[in-house]
Amino acid sequence: MSNYGFEVLINGEHLCKAGIDTDRHVVTCILTALRRLNEPDELDLTVSGLNSLTGEHPEWVNKELKEGDTITIKVITADFEPARRIRPKVSKEKTLNDKLRYYHQLREELKEHLG
Secondary structure (H helix, E strand, O other), X not given: OOOOEEEEEEOOEEEEEEOOOXXXXXXXXXXXXXXXOOOOOEEEEEEEEEEOOOOEEEEEEEEEXXXXXXXXXXXXXXXXXXXXXXXXXXXXXXHHHHHHHHHHHHHHHOOOOOO
C-alpha cells in the first residue's frame, strides 16, 4: 500500500512535496478564506499533518494568499520533502490541563443554564 502525499505549487512555483513515510499518518492541504466583523480578512494555505506513531505535527507550508493565486495540488507517493517545522507531541499533562481550563471556562459561561 502506498503512502500518499501532495506536491503543492502556487502560481507555478514549487512549494513542497508533503508526505509522511509511516503506516499511520494524516497529511492535509487546507485553503482558508475567513471574514470576521471588524477584523482583517484572512486568506491562506496550510499544508501540514500528523505522524500518528510519534504524535508530531509536521508543517510544510503556512502561506498567505491573494486574489488570483492559482494553487495546484498533485497526489504523489514518493520523494517527500522534510517538513519545514515539526511541532512536538503534546504531553498528557498539558492536554489534561487544557481540558480542565476549558471545562472551568464553560462552567462559568453556562452557570445560569446549569441546575
